[in-house]
Amino acid sequence: MRAIWKGALTFGLVNVPVKVYSATEDHDVSLHQVHAADGGRIRYQRICELDGEVVPYADIDRAYTDGEQTVVLTKGDFAALPAERSREIEVVEFVPTEQLDPLLFDSAYYLEPDSASPKAYVLLRQTLEQTDRTAIVRFSLRQKTRLAALRTRGDVLVLQTLLWADEVREVSFPALDGPVKISSQELKLSASLVDSYAADFDPAEFTDDYQKELRILIDAKIAEGDTLDPSVTFAASAEQDKGGEVIDLMAALRESVERSRAAKKKGGDEAAQAG
Known part of the structure; x- marks a missing residue:
């Protein structure tokens, strides 16, 4: 470092x-912009709007403008x-x-x-x-x-x-202004769902799947001469988001708890068999 x-x-x-x-x-894959027609690199230049000339970075200062006048601040001004x-x-x-x-x-x-x-x-x-x-x-x-x-x-x-x-912005959502009635049974089921997901946080267990898939896609394109169809590389695994509001909250909570418990039990059984 x-x-x-x-x-x-x-x-x-x-x-x-x-x-x-x-x-x-930052470990994100570095990407840049290109011209879609020929792959030419898109680059940006610092152009002075008064004379149209390209300005070297070393010749650039910063300024404050209040709409009527401009105050130029040099590197020496900041250092002072x-x-x-x-x-x-x-x-x-x-x-x-x-x-x-x-x-x-x-x-x-x-x-x-x-x-x-x-x-x-x-x-x-x-x-x-x-x-x-x-x-x-x-x-x-x-x-x-x-x-x-x-x-x-x-x-x-x-x-x-x-x-x-x-x-830090102040926030106010009108939807939360009115009273909302939560039953004791709903709270109990919700707490059970939390308990079924309970764990000690270990950040090393989580990975950036998007960056991994992006790296695989790039490597595949290189290996295949840029002719690979991305849909062949990745199978659709996520369900489409149907949107809308869950009408039966109790049913959704019960199903979530059952799914979580079943997944945890399956994981425990597999671990026992492996042992």
């Missing part, structure tokens, strides 16, 4: 030098901003972990200690673990002031950027 940022975590008088790494990566110059991740408060709404979570980053001794790093990590609190921090990255949650993941400190409060 390559560090994307270096600085220091600060809380009180404690200073923890750290390196910052992206915690996630006090927040952009700061190399600190400042702890502003420690909050109960359960108060953080997952809807606020954005990008995740790993923090690596960047000093001869990791003592201050380990101290902060153990403090978070023992107090069951999450540190709310503020820092600047890529010309943006960020709010983030600092938490632990095993032996590593993780920085999870947060959306600002005004970036």
